[in-house]
Amino acid sequence: MSDSPLARLARQIEFIAECDRLKEIFRQTVNTQSRRAENDAEHSWHLCLCVIVLAEHANVRTLDVLRVLKMIIVHDLVEIDAGDTFAYDVAAMAHQHEREAIAADRIFGLLPPDQAVEFRALWDEFEAKTTPEAKFATAVDRFQPMLLNCRSQGAAWNRHGITHDRVVARNRHIADGCDPLWQYAEKMLQDIVDAGHLAKAPQA
Incomplete structure (x- = not known):
């Protein structure tokens, strides 16, 4: 039996209220002006702006931009429970x-069933990285922290001793989408690198 309209609205608002917590999840990347840690909500907004501005450069000309935006908005919500995982932390990345899948079950499960299924499918599509939309979403998701790092003199990379070769290895898949x-x-x-803000890997 489906929810009444009022019960459906209540579930949707509960989900929206829960997602406010994304503003409290802080990333390793810093904002370019204040140099404070970027939060996940700011990251998601910035990615959406990237999608709108850069969609014309996607490898696929028939890109469903609205679907990309939905993926971008949805995919980091799981970090409310799972936390942000630093992209260069090999041990943390392994699990x-x-x-995040456990978090997706709980957070999207707050929604009415039809929307829960839709949001989980968007999250799974982003994770699989096989559709043109997911590849482009991944491209901007990888590019945006690189841009902030480059505009903050490599702040997060230098704090963690990340070298140029690791940045390239992590992010070269940008080319798959754009x-x-x-x-x-x-x-x-x-x-x-030329400016001295990102180190090359030591010579063997």
């Missing part, structure tokens, strides 16, 4: 998907 964006990112990385 990231399992932690090859021009990866070409730009490579030049951006070389510029910050």
Whole structure:
């Protein structure tokens, strides 16, 4: 039996209220001006802006931009429970998907069943990274922290001793969704290396 309209609205508002907690999840990346840690809600907003502005450069010209935006808005909500996982923390990354899948069940489960299914499918699509929309969403998700790091003199990378080769290995998949964006990112990385803000890997 389906919820009454009022009960459905109450579940939706409960979900929206729960998602306010995303503002309290802080990332390793810092904002370029204050240099304070970026929070997940700011990250999600910035990614949405990236999608709208950069969609014309996607590898696939028939991109469903609204679907990409939905994926971007949804995919980090799981960090309310699972927390932010630093992209270069190998041990934490090994169990990231399992932690976040459990979180997805709880958080999306607050919604009415039809929306819970839709949101979980969007999250799963982003995680699988096989559709053109998921590949582009991943491209901007990888590019945005690189941009903030480059515009803050490598603040998060230097704090954790991350070298150029690790940044490239982590982010080269940008090209799968947006090859021009990866070409730009490579030049951006070389510029910050040349400026002395990102170290090359030690020679063997």
